[in-house]
Amino acid sequence: MLVIIGGSLLVLWSLVAAWMLADLRSELRTALDDRLAASARMVAGLVAQLPPSPVPGGTPAPALTDVIGRDGLACEVSLLRGEVRMQPLARTASSPGLDDLPAGYSTRILGGKAWRTYVLQDGPIRVATADRIDVRETLLRDVALTAGVPFAVALAGSLAMLWFGIGGGLAPLERMRKLLERRRADDDAPLPAMLVPKELAPLVGTISHLLERVRAAITRERRFTDDAAHELRTPLTAIKTHLQVLRLASAGRPLAAGAKEALGHADDGVARMHRTLEQLLLLARLESDEGLEPGTNCRAADAVREAIQDAEAALGRPGQVLVEGSLDGVAVVAPCGLLASALRNLLDNAMRSAPATPVTLRAERRGDHRVSFAVLDRGPGLTEAECAQAVQRFWRCGKAGSGSGLGLSIVSSIAERCGGELTLRPRMGGGLSAELTLGVAAAK
Numbered sequence: 113m114l115v116i117i118g119g120s121l122l123v124l125w126s127l128v129a130a131w132m133l134a135d136l137r138s139e140l141r142t143a144l145d146d147r148l149a150a151s152a153r154m155v156a157g158l159v160a161q162l163p164p165s166p167v168p169g170g171t172p173a174p175a176l177t178d179v180i181g182r183d184g185l186a187c188e189v190s191l192l193r194g195e196v197r198m199q200p201l202a203r204t205a206s207s208p209g210l211d212d213l214p215a216g217y218s219t220r221i222l223g224g225k226a227w228r229t230y231v232l233q234d235g236p237i238r239v240a241t242a243d244r245i246d247v248r249e250t251l252l253r254d255v256a257l258t259a260g261v262p263f264a265v266a267l268a269g270s271l272a273m274l275w276f277g278i279g280g281g282l283a284p285l286e287r288m289r290k291l292l293e294r295r296r297a298d299d300d301a302p303l304p305a306m307l308v309p310k311e312l313a314p315l316v317g318t319i320s321h322l323l324e325r326v327r328a329a330i331t332r333e334r335r336f337t338d339d340a341a342h343e344l345r346t347p348l349t350a351i352k353t354h355l356q357v358l359r360l361a362s363a364g365r366p367l368a369a370g371a372k373e374a375l376g377h378a379d380d381g382v383a384r385m386h387r388t389l390e391q392l393l394l395l396a397r398l399e400s401d402e403g404l405e406p407g408t409n410c411r412a413a414d415a416v417r418e419a420i421q422d423a424e425a426a427l428g429r430p431g432q433v434l435v436e437g438s439l440d441g442v443a444v445v446a447p448c449g450l451l452a453s454a455l456r457n458l459l460d461n462a463m464r465s466a467p468a469t470p471v472t473l474r475a476e477r478r479g480d481h482r483v484s485f486a487v488l489d490r491g492p493g494l495t496e497a498e499c500a501q502a503v504q505r506f507w508r509c510g511k512a513g514s515g516s517g518l519g520l521s522i523v524s525s526i527a528e529r530c531g532g533e534l535t536l537r538p539r540m541g542g543g544l545s546a547e548l549t550l551g552v553a554a555a556k
Contacts, residue, residue: 113278114274114275114278117274117278118271118274118275121267121270121271121274122267122271125263125267129260129263132259133256133259133260136252136255136256136259137252137256140251140252140255141248141252144228144243144248144251145217145228145230148217148228148229148230148241148242148243149230149232149241151187151241152187152230152231152232152239152240152241153232153239155187155189155239155241156232156234156237156239159189159201159237159239160234160235160237184206184243184244184246184247184248185204185206185241185242185243185244185247186203186204186206186207186208186210186227186240186241186242186244187202187203187204187207187239187240187241187242188200188202188203188204188207188210188211188239188240189201189202189203189237189238189239190211190237190238190239190240191236191237191238192233192236192237192238207242208222208223208225208227208242209222209223210222210229210231210240210242213229213231213240214231215231215232215233216230216231217229217230218231219245222242225244225245225246226244226245226246227242227243227244227245228242228243228244228245228248229241229242230242281309282312284306284307284308284309284312284316285312285315287306288303288306288316288319291303291304302320302323302324302327303316303319303320303323348382348385351378351382352379352382355375355378355379355382358375359375408445408446408447409443409444409445409446409553410443410444410446410447410448410451411441411442411443411448412439412442412443412444412451412475412483412485413438413439413440413441413442414448415444415446415448415451415452415455416435416439416455416473416475416485418448418452418456419451419452419453419454419455419456419459420433420435420455420459420473422452422456423456423459423460423463424463426460427460427463427464429463429467432463432470432471433459433463433470433471433472433473434470434471434472434473435472435473435475436472436473436474436475437474437475437476438475439475439476439477439483442477442483442552443552443553444483444530444550444551444552444553445530445531445550445551445552445553446526446530446532446550447530450526450529450530451526451530451550453522453526454522454523454526454527454548455473455485455487455548457519457520457522457523458485458487458519458520458523458546458548459471459473459487460519461487461519461520461546462487462488462489462491462544462546463489465489465491465492465493465544466489466490466491466543469489469490469491471487471488471489472486472487472488472489473485473486473487473488474486474487474488477552478549480552481551481552482549482550482551482552483549483550483551483552484547484548484549485547485548485549485550486545486546486547486548487545487546487547487548488539488543488544488545489539489543489544490539490541490542490543491542491543491544492509492542493538493539493542493543493544494509494536494538494544495538496537496538499536499537499538499544502520502536503520503521503523503524503534503536504521505518505521506518520534520536520546523546523548527548527549527550530550530551531550531551532548532549532550532551533548533549534546534547534548534549535547535549
């Protein structure tokens, strides 16, 4: 708005100023030419009132008189004697010689300088007046400067008033923008009351109404997520209970090989569905928030211990995780539950891909501000291209696989939310290295 209005004013006023300047220069030149003609007529009138000059052959003619004139102006008075002879009577001291000029106006180079001249012939009296062009141009420039400076000051003042006026009128919008910028994504409180011009009131009202609708949509989404989690957990728990009852009821009876295998597959399917449901709910909770509350820290050693216990208990493989390094007393910028969940997913992936070999969890400081958690395995590993795809949702290496395809996506989301980074790379000699890097919390 400032550029459009200010630019329009600047162009319009500049065109008007150029028009006025051209008209002013034309009027000044006409006035200066009229001054030359008026000066010549006045001098001719004065000379006509002098006593008659001596007749030819009589007493000698009067001597030539030099008159002191202003610099840049010249005048010569002559008396015509016959058709050719001309007797000078008086002239200014700075006159460049105006003898050979025709009657009327003309512009000539005399004495190396440009002059504007006027010659008047009144009977035997000839009067020539002249202005130097550079003096004229200096006068024109001074007049234009005198008229243009207030014009430019008025233009600058108008642009400044326009700047402050529009800025003050739109200040409520800027305050609202800063207020919305500082709000958390999960902050569904309405906008506070603020004083705005009546022209902006409809916009503020529309934004407030939009925030209310967004709040209602978020509330419905959270309610749906909670209800869906409850409704999905309930049948899964019931199916798992029925499978356990079936096992107990058939404990003393021989089962056919197909029935026994089907019962095992049913147990695995329920466990996989339960794990997928928990992963989906965790991913939904991660994406519903943005950033962390200030001061959300946890002890790294506690999160590592919890993740190892959960991963080994879930797969029934105690002692498969080897820990290298120690982070006692080190706090990281992440909620303890999220950090433990991220490490648990990394360990679960590594233990499933390398069930017959130990998995290493290497924890170490990286300088004064970063902490690295590296999970190393000797499984089939991934290529460089597969490492880039592994953080995508529901991606699994190969067509077969027992994972949900969400574990690494969740770890990547946790790292992004906590200001960290997840790096996957193949290991020399086979296997995969999954490294989670987070910031170190400031000491209190």
